[in-house]
Amino acid sequence: MILTSLTLKLFINLFVSNVWAFPEMVTHGYGNCISCHSSSTGGGLLTPYGRALSKELLSAKSTGPTEKGSEQFLRNWYTPPKNLNIGGDIRFMQMFLDNQFETSGRGLLMQADLEAQYTVTPKIRILATAGRQEISNAKKITDSFISRRHWINFLIGADDNLEKYQLRIGKFFPAYGLNIPEHTTVTRKGLGFDQNKESYNVEYSYLGEDWNLYLTLIEGRPDKKELDREEGGAIQASYIFKNNSKFGFNLYTGNGSNHPSTDRRAMGGAFAIFSLRPKLYTLVEIDRSSSPKKSYGIFEYAKIGYEYLQGLHFYVSAEYEKPSILKFNNSLDAINIGVQYFPATHWEINSYIRRENNNLITPTKNNILMFLLHYYL
Amino acid sequence: MNLIKKLVFVFCMMFWVQAFAKNNNILVKKNNGTVNFFAIGNPSSLRINGVGVSPEGSLDIIHDEKSSKVLGSFSFDLNSLNSGIEMRDSHMKEKYLETEKFPTSKLTIDPISFSENILKSKNKNQSEFKGSLNLHGEEKPIIGNSEFLIKDDQLKIIAKFKIKSSDFKIETPSFAGITLGDEIEIEVELNVLNPKV
Numbered sequence: 001m002i003l004t005s006l007t008l009k010l011f012i013n014l015f016v017s018n019v020w021a022f023p024e025m026v027t028h029g030y031g032n033c034i035s036c037h038s039s040s041t042g043g044g045l046l047t048p049y050g051r052a053l054s055k056e057l058l059s060a061k062s063t064g065p066t067e068k069g070s071e072q073f074l075r076n077w078y079t080p081p082k083n084l085n086i087g088g089d090i091r092f093m094q095m096f097l098d099n100q101f102e103t104s105g106r107g108l109l110m111q112a113d114l115e116a117q118y119t120v121t122p123k124i125r126i127l128a129t130a131g132r133q134e135i136s137n138a139k140k141i142t143d144s145f146i147s148r149r150h151w152i153n154f155l156i157g158a159d160d161n162l163e164k165y166q167l168r169i170g171k172f173f174p175a176y177g178l179n180i181p182e183h184t185t186v187t188r189k190g191l192g193f194d195q196n197k198e199s200y201n202v203e204y205s206y207l208g209e210d211w212n213l214y215l216t217l218i219e220g221r222p223d224k225k226e227l228d229r230e231e232g233g234a235i236q237a238s239y240i241f242k243n244n245s246k247f248g249f250n251l252y253t254g255n256g257s258n259h260p261s262t263d264r265r266a267m268g269g270a271f272a273i274f275s276l277r278p279k280l281y282t283l284v285e286i287d288r289s290s291s292p293k294k295s296y297g298i299f300e301y302a303k304i305g306y307e308y309l310q311g312l313h314f315y316v317s318a319e320y321e322k323p324s325i326l327k328f329n330n331s332l333d334a335i336n337i338g339v340q341y342f343p344a345t346h347w348e349i350n351s352y353i354r355r356e357n358n359n360l361i362t363p364t365k366n367n368i369l370m371f372l373l374h375y376y377l
Numbered sequence: 378m379n380l381i382k383k384l385v386f387v388f389c390m391m392f393w394v395q396a397f398a399k400n401n402n403i404l405v406k407k408n409n410g411t412v413n414f415f416a417i418g419n420p421s422s423l424r425i426n427g428v429g430v431s432p433e434g435s436l437d438i439i440h441d442e443k444s445s446k447v448l449g450s451f452s453f454d455l456n457s458l459n460s461g462i463e464m465r466d467s468h469m470k471e472k473y474l475e476t477e478k479f480p481t482s483k484l485t486i487d488p489i490s491f492s493e494n495i496l497k498s499k500n501k502n503q504s505e506f507k508g509s510l511n512l513h514g515e516e517k518p519i520i521g522n523s524e525f526l527i528k529d530d531q532l533k534i535i536a537k538f539k540i541k542s543s544d545f546k547i548e549t550p551s552f553a554g555i556t557l558g559d560e561i562e563i564e565v566e567l568n569v570l571n572p573k574v
Contacts, residue, residue: 034421052464052552057462
């Protein structure tokens with residue numbers, strides 16, 4: 001029973017997603033995330049254009065009469081003041097797990113976050129999220145409160161293209177690899193970009209027509225030194241080609257804030273998003289991580305998706321993780337087969353089966369059925 | 378006397394050239410290719426690709442053994458443009474191109490000269506071309522690049538040129554904070570049967 005409970009908690013924590021970005025949109029010509037998202041690296045709060053696109057391109061075509069403004073915040077029941085952009089995410093998950101130790105299932109409200117951006121001046125924006133996190137030992141309601149992301153963003157481009165150069169200071173993930181919503185994949189969780197692992201950073205970004213460049217100074221969590229988060233830096237450069245595909249490179253270095261001399265690592269990797277055919281796309285990422293303790297490790301992710309109808313995607317993804325080549329039996333491989341459906345504006349359903357050979361701790365063969373229901377405000 | 382001889386010679390040569398030059402007229406229909414356009418919206422360098430049916434019109438290829446000339450005029454159905462998003466297309470046609478008032482665009486190509494017979498050549502023949510484009514009720518000169526390639530029984534033609542929407546008095550397209558750049562790249566690709574030489 002204890003094992004079941006622990007395993008479920010582990011998986012629930014693994015599958016909670018906080019940043020809902022769709023890098024696949026590159027295949028529709030959206031090479032930079034800022035068309036649709038307030039964040040320069042994508043995910044989270046939608047821009048007005050992103051809302052329109054979620055209705056026109058992402059969601060299934062309505063068979064009934066189209067409700068004007070249905071893509072807006074709260075379906076246009078409330079219109080925020082001009083300088084205020086509000087959004088948020090509510091996410092429910094149901095999962096079933098089967099392995100040699102147990103068969104179990106559980107449903108959970110994973111996320112209920114509000115997110116707002118205030119435009120102070122045309123060149124300065126402030127954004128913050130506020131929501132709840134799953135804490136097992138919460139004593140007061142405030143213990144569950146979390147602001148996953150908050151930042152101040154300075155747009156420092158020329159007057160006719162302010163967003164081209166940006167400076168962002170605050171709490172968010174540094175730009176590294178594919179910013180996919182499935183944060184449990186080995187290239188997110190395995191590399192330390194799991195839920196609630198956002199750090200305080202200073203980010204300079206260049207978002208050009210063909211090239212994107214992010215330089216991030218990572219300051220860890222100076223507000224919570226006990227978390228021993230990494231401090232360091234990251235570089236990401238990516239190139240958009242053929243108008244619907246993108247590839248990029250990453251470099252990352254980090255030192256544990258409490259033991260910087262011994263607890264350190266360096267990472268490098270490459271990623272790509274290819275439009276193979278008008279409705280067929282693939283996402284690929286490969287990374288190498290090295291540290292004095294583990295020598296080096298390999299992390300790989302590949303996904304191929306097909307948009308059968310607008311809003312209805314079928315996909316297969318594969319993952320491989322070997323955190324340290326020094327350990328013989330120390331790897332994780334998984335294959336996921338899933339369907340992602342956006343039945344109407346604001347709604348998303350994602351369901352997949354996962355076959356996983358996990359030898360990272362105890363050798364386990366997991367069969368997982370996952371069902372996610374997501375509503376964005 | 379000498380001058381008369383020369384004039385007679387030149388006249389004969391001209392007649393000879395005219396007698397041996399051939400003119401192939403190719404009718405281009407809606408299923409003979411595509412018109413593609415590419416534009417960038419900012420902020421975010423949003424890439425917009427659109428596609429429409431082939432322009433309709435006629436192409437004259439005047440050629441002899443060692444040279445050829447190409448000229449033609451085409452009409453393009455602007456309502457056939459599709460950029461992949463319904464709302465964007467309706468805005469593009471109704472608000473900016475005003476296709477109810479200006480349903481077609483007309484392209485006239487001035488004679489393009491080649492130093493070989495493009496209908497016999499196995500090479501890709503490329504040349505700059507000049508012409509005029511009538512769009513949104515405005516006519517402006519254009520300059521572009523053209524390619525002609527014979528492959529099996531097909532003649533493939535690609536013409537690329539750039540226009541500025543402001544030149545044609547088209548209001549700058551803008552939606553939900555994204556504004557389209559002034560410059561638009563246009564590529565016309567045609568595949569027609571190689572006329573008998």
